[in-house]
Amino acid sequence: GKDFLTLADYSKEEIEYLLHLALELKEKQQSGERYMPLSGKTLAMIFEKPSTRTRVSFEVGMVQLGGHALHLSSRDLQIGRGETIADTARVLSEYVDAIMIRTFEHEKVEELAHYATIPVINGLTDDDHPCQALADLLTIYEVKGKLQGLKLAYIGDGNNMAHALMLAAAKVGMDCAVASPKGYEPKEAVVNEAKNIANESGATIVVTNDPYEALVDADVVYTDVWASMGQEAEAIERMHIFAPFQVNETLVQQAKSDFMFLHCLPAHRGEEVTEGVIDGVHSYIFQQAGNRLHAQKALLVSLL
Numbered sequence: 001g002k003d004f005l006t007l008a009d010y011s012k013e014e015i016e017y018l019l020h021l022a023l024e025l026k027e028k029q030q031s032g033e034r035y036m037p038l039s040g041k042t043l044a045m046i047f048e049k050p051s052t053r054t055r056v057s058f059e060v061g062m063v064q065l066g067g068h069a070l071h072l073s074s075r076d077l078q079i080g081r082g083e084t085i086a087d088t089a090r091v092l093s094e095y096v097d098a099i100m101i102r103t104f105e106h107e108k109v110e111e112l113a114h115y116a117t118i119p120v121i122n123g124l125t126d127d128d129h130p131c132q133a134l135a136d137l138l139t140i141y142e143v144k145g146k147l148q149g150l151k152l153a154y155i156g157d158g159n160n161m162a163h164a165l166m167l168a169a170a171k172v173g174m175d176c177a178v179a180s181p182k183g184y185e186p187k188e189a190v191v192n193e194a195k196n197i198a199n200e201s202g203a204t205i206v207v208t209n210d211p212y213e214a215l216v217d218a219d220v221v222y223t224d225v226w227a228s229m230g231q232e233a234e235a236i237e238r239m240h241i242f243a244p245f246q247v248n249e250t251l252v253q254q255a256k257s258d259f260m261f262l263h264c265l266p267a268h269r270g271e272e273v274t275e276g277v278i279d280g281v282h283s284y285i286f287q288q289a290g291n292r293l294h295a296q297k298a299l300l301v302s303l304l
């Protein structure tokens, strides 16, 4: 069966199909039309890290589609006491119709998908965040009316979000420039993968240490927190290193005059982005967060 582990596994056509389905489902929901194709279906959601958006949007999405979702903290599961991922995958496959997992190592999600006989969805790993990137493409498409030919600039840590956005942009033919401090660039393997994909779509993928260079003529300006979950110990050092990468009023002057600002959230105002930018007229962060619901409903309908 089909899983959703990374956008690298999806074709441009499959991604466009999901985006159009998301728009349809959004329209249905906003017009009050009931649409419950997942009646009797259950999604198990395993969380090894905290979550606001991913948890609530998946749970509400399943309910709106007529199914329901189980929130399983790893503390409450036997995997917290040493039961293997393989056995957990095989057991859950007997009860539920799909599994969403948020964890640390990407390999764990791949292992779960290997042993499960039902679809597995990556709800964030240290390497990727495809659900967020799918909702981001939806938001950009709604605002700009297209994806191909746009330029996205990601400023900050070369983390899972940078990886997911590079792959997403490459797939849909959107140029992507990532600016990170030296030593905090996205993983070389992911950069190379994105560049290979971009060769087919005609997009360009650039990685630089200069935020001004990355932002030139950007249609979309994106940032993320400087210290992710699990990096709290290095937070103070990171504040210092990332300071020149703050998305502020001076930096965004490099972007197109009608640029849109996105942030996957949670945000730290005054750190990776100023209040003026994140709460200003160019910001679409709440439409973006809302689109997690619609993008994931499309994913659930298509996988289930």
Ligand code: CP
Residues within 6 Å of the ligand: 050, 051, 052, 053, 054, 055, 124, 132, 264, 265, 266
């Ligand atoms: N952006 C995102 O994934 O938010 P949560 O960590 O709250 O799920």
